[in-house]
Amino acid sequence: MKKSHIALIVIVAIVVAVGIFICSPFTWLFGGLVFEITNGNSAEIEIDSYRLCEDKDGEDIIIIKYSLSNTGKQPTQLFYEGDFYVYQEGISLTEYVDELPKECDYDPEDQYKNIKGGVKYYAEIAYILEYPDKDVEVEVDDYGLFSQNKEKTFKLN
Numbered sequence: 001m002k003k004s005h006i007a008l009i010v011i012v013a014i015v016v017a018v019g020i021f022i023c024s025p026f027t028w029l030f031g032g033l034v035f036e037i038t039n040g041n042s043a044e045i046e047i048d049s050y051r052l053c054e055d056k057d058g059e060d061i062i063i064i065k066y067s068l069s070n071t072g073k074q075p076t077q078l079f080y081e082g083d084f085y086v087y088q089e090g091i092s093l094t095e096y097v098d099e100l101p102k103e104c105d106y107d108p109e110d111q112y113k114n115i116k117g118g119v120k121y122y123a124e125i126a127y128i129l130e131y132p133d134k135d136v137e138v139e140v141d142d143y144g145l146f147s148q149n150k151e152k153t154f155k156l157n
Contacts, residue, residue: 042072043081043115047138047152048122052129053104060129061096062086062154063106064138068121075114078123083141088130096126133157 048065055061064086068078086093100106110123129136133156140150 073117078111085139087137093127
């Protein structure tokens with residue numbers, strides 16, 4: 001065989017080996033672990049409680065309270081640490097984005113506040129209720145590498 005053919009075979013073999021290594025689940029898991037350890041980001045979200053309120057038009061609102069424990073070194077926000085799903089009868093509820101009356105004692109910016117490393121913070125997110133007397137199912141898909149998804153059902157009746 002010519003030297004150019006051998007060189008081409010070696011290059012193709014290297015490209016294939018690197019491709020297999022990059023696509024390997026072990027590489028993704030190990031790389032994610034190294035990233036999380038070196039970056040110092042580690043947070044845990046819990047579904048805490050709920051309370052009910054009415055907006056200015058008399059619409060029923062549920063305010064879900066979450067806790068965020070930032071055990072990492074870098075600041076983070078509840079919004080950055082997971083996906084939040086709230087359902088009634090299997091249909092997602094719409095997040096309430098307008099200002100609520102003062103008696104609701106709700107800060108719509110809660111989920112966007114920076115939480116310093118080593119701090120536990122309670123943040124709330126408001127949703128428009130479809131049914132004032134049906135159960136509300138809350139799910140959190142945590143972005144942490146080893147975190148589990150959380151679920152909680154609140155009985156409104």
